[in-house]
Amino acid sequence: MTRIRNFTLAAVAATLLSGTALAETSVKIGVLNDRSGVYADLSGEGSVVAAQMAVEDFNAAEKGITVEIVSADHQNKPDVASTIARQWYDQDGVDVIVDVPTSSAALAVNDITREKNKVFINSGAGTADLTGPQCSPNTVHWTYDTWALAHGTGSAMVEAGHKKWFFLTADYAFGQALERDTTAVVEAAGGEVVGTVRHPFPGSDFSSFLLQAQSSGADVIGLANAGGDTINSIKQASEFGITQGGQAIAGLLVFLTDIHALGLETAQGLVLTESFYWDQNDGTREWSKRFAEKHDGDMPTMVQAGVYAGVLHYLKAVEATGGKDPTAVMAKMKEMPTEDELFGQGTIREDGRKIHDMYLFRVKTPDQSQGPWDYYEQVATIPADQAFRPLNEGNCPLVQ
């Protein structure tokens, strides 16, 4: 009897102890993105909402993990991003930084995270260098990258017969990477690049560059820019009669919020590549509806969806390892398959690349659309094994 009682006590004590041990795991997540500039609608506060939803959906509190979310504005500047990242890691006890749109800022945070041995889950930035030459054991690149965009939209346009390309490129890390990757796709498919113009980022008047593209004799103008720059480029291309004149526009990175700002009248027919759209299946619809309720009725972009899924997977790894040691958590994140309502099942590769399907969408005409945010029809699915750059082609030092 005594023995049984002792055993029970020990078991209870053990449970309590282990419970206490887990309850001591408190993680601090830093959402670092653009809160006021050109990328604020596609990441911004919506990404913070998404991170909070991940914490709630994971039931972190019941699992004994206390989560605190902090956020900051990096103003799309690498130096500001570096300063905040250092402050967060050194003084504020942040364990993981998520989102970070603007490739130059993302590359800066990538370096600091590695130096401090923390965790970086990028959703917002495009450059494929994050899992290429600049790859880091501490970084996961979740949502999309320039290689995937180039192969999605780029291939689709070349297949549709648009062989001669002119690039309108935002003059910084992201635009240059996107132009480079798309050029490779176009040339491999037998097309050619007849001209390129690099515009200052961010810009507002693109008519001059568009006119150069118009007189270049290209079949298609590839927009290697994003956010407000893409919106203004497309708006002005329509104004200068470029699309009506037979030249096609390839928006290499277009977000749902960009289409919302352009209006379907101007944006209709645009082909684009994304990894998530709210109206894909019951899971995405249910989640997006909850998101919209918390975010002034705006539907989520793929970047915000990626923040949700990334945080969710991180918390699963923290639970599985019973702590937040960055090396152990990163190993667990790469070992466990990922699963969530938004991206379905996937994996994280050795080089930090998150692997899932990508989709080719076409923007609906005003007649096809049933109302606000009903903007895309799905044209094709790019299966996960073809959507991203093969592991051995990225020149990632971790892989060799």
Added chain:
Amino acid sequence: MFELLGIPPQALFGQLLLGLINGSFYALLSLGLAVIFGLLNIINFTHGAQYMMGAFVAWMLLNYLGINYWAALVLAPVIVGITGVIIERLLISRLYHLDHLYGLLLTFGLALVIQGLFRNEYGISGLPYQIPPQLSGGMNLGFMFLPNYRGWVVAVSLVVCLATWFVIEKTRLGAYLRAATENPTLVGAFGINVPRLITLTYGFGVALAAFAGVLAAPIYSVNPNMGADLIIVVFAVVVIGGMGSILGSIITGFGLGLIEGLTRVFYPEGSAVVIFVIMAIVLLVKPAGLFGRAA
């Protein structure tokens, strides 16, 4: 086909014309700044935000009240001008006896507050505003396709700029205004209500900014930051032209638009800085600006 500086002349004409179009926005905005600075001695950093408000008011008039572009072209400047009058009466008028720096800080702060409020309400990606049907489409000029709307922008800005210059430099009202700047006490002694004159001048300067905003709404993304991006360039234009010089700001506005347009052809990466390089050179050689009167 012969080439000029490495590009076909047709392309060059096209680019010059585009430069002129951008120049019209610079001219309209720097004109408002010059009027306000010349007559009030206030460096109005809220100008960019007021330009943005012009575009947003046009959007609101259309979407909430169904009022079209043409009416908005008149109504939006009036509405934004009235907010300017209120700002001048409540805040700016208290700073006239202080250093320039206080006015600058106040208007800069106001610009941040206004932009923040619009950003909270409407987000950053912007709102769609269609070109009015009467001005959609374009003409083929042989060397380029000129959208009718852009042609309209150049024409109407030229008219507004020249009319403003005429009123200030050649009419009796303008003479009062200039006199009130030189010696407010004396002009007041002649029975002219100087504070009211100043308030209305500020309102007018603000209305000019809002007018440019309405012109911009169909071609640029209507978003809360649209003015913040532009205002820095416009200040450079004003400095190059000479603070407070009406004609200077008009000529410099159009001229710098042309230079920027050419930079976009020959060295696109540098098109964002070319105006500031010119500003630095002008400040070194002629600190009062090209058309400014040395103090």
